Amino acid sequence: MTRTILAALAALALILGACGGDGPQDPGGGDATPLTDAQLREIEAAAGDETEESLAGLFEEDFDDPFGLAGMDAARAASLPASAAAAECPLRSSRIPADPDGDRVPTSLTITFDPASCTRTGRDGGTATLFGVRRVSDPAPTVAGFDRDVAFERLGFELRRDGTTLRVTRDGTRSVRGGTGTLNATEDVTVARVLTPGGTASMRKQATAAFAPDAGETLAVGRPRPSGTLTLEGALAWDGTERDAVFTLTTVTPLHYDAACTDSRPAQRFDAGELRWARSVDGRSQGYLRVVFTGCGTRPAREWVEVPATSAAAAGS
Secondary structure, three states: OOHHHHHHHHHHHHHHOOOOOEOOOOOOOOOOOOOEHHHHHHHHHHHHHHHHHHHHHHHOOOOOOOOOOOOOOHHHHHOOOOOOOOOOOOEEOOOOOOOOOOOOOOOEEEEEEOOOOOEEEOOOOOEEEEEEEEEEEOOOOOOOOOOEEEEEEEEEEEEEEOOEEEEEEEEEEEEEEEOOOOEEEEEEEEEEEEEEOOOEEEEEEEEEEEEEEOOOOOOOOOOOOOOEEEEEEEEEEEEEOOOEEEEEEEEEEEEEEOOOOOOOOHHHOEEEEEEEEEEEEOOEEEEEEEEEOOOOOOOOEEEEEOOOHHHHHHHHO
């Protein structure tokens, strides 16, 4: 089982462990019913997933297999549980896609995740299934560079464990542009999340990301990203079974990317920085999800911070 899917199954365990009870009380304006701990955990999980997916969009190559299931050699295959599917996952429209400028961004490539061959079962009995289509193209196929356009078509995963299922599906686009001194990404993605038993939620993520190498470093085609700083901005419109919300993403402290970090997950190669997903109702702050990056190989810490009613009222006046 790959580390990516094991981490996803672990995330599902956290959701299963969410308890009931009252969370922060909305301080007035709009829907003022309290958020339960379970609702906060699901919003936190969704915002965290989307943050990490956005980070991967800059630091992973979209035309490659983001789940680490393809092209396994004997050593990697030996580390998988016995139930790993034998069929190829994913399927590519071309074994050797056209790349006339040699920048490792294909002129056009379709990557398909077929549930029949993209299902894995962990040693603890949890099962992960991948599905959907990712299309990647080079907007300037004869000029070597970082530019690429990506489309997601019903691309996602389903995790099943202990009688509970989490299904996440993404549709939308991501574009990456850049040169030796900066890298920028824009994305507009609709995400559907279904937790059974539990509830459903859909959200639209519109975000931008900007990466700049550290002093003395440069970006180079075909080479790993150097150390540098990253800022994220955007919005997340959440439409849940019980609650609707709008969150604004801001970078409080630029995230620092550590190129020396060997962790396979891009989101855990950042050793410093802070993001906030701030919620507002009728122009008044209702609190924010704080995401703090502390070191290589460490999952960013997440914390919901309640804004006192007096502070929210003052901010909205």
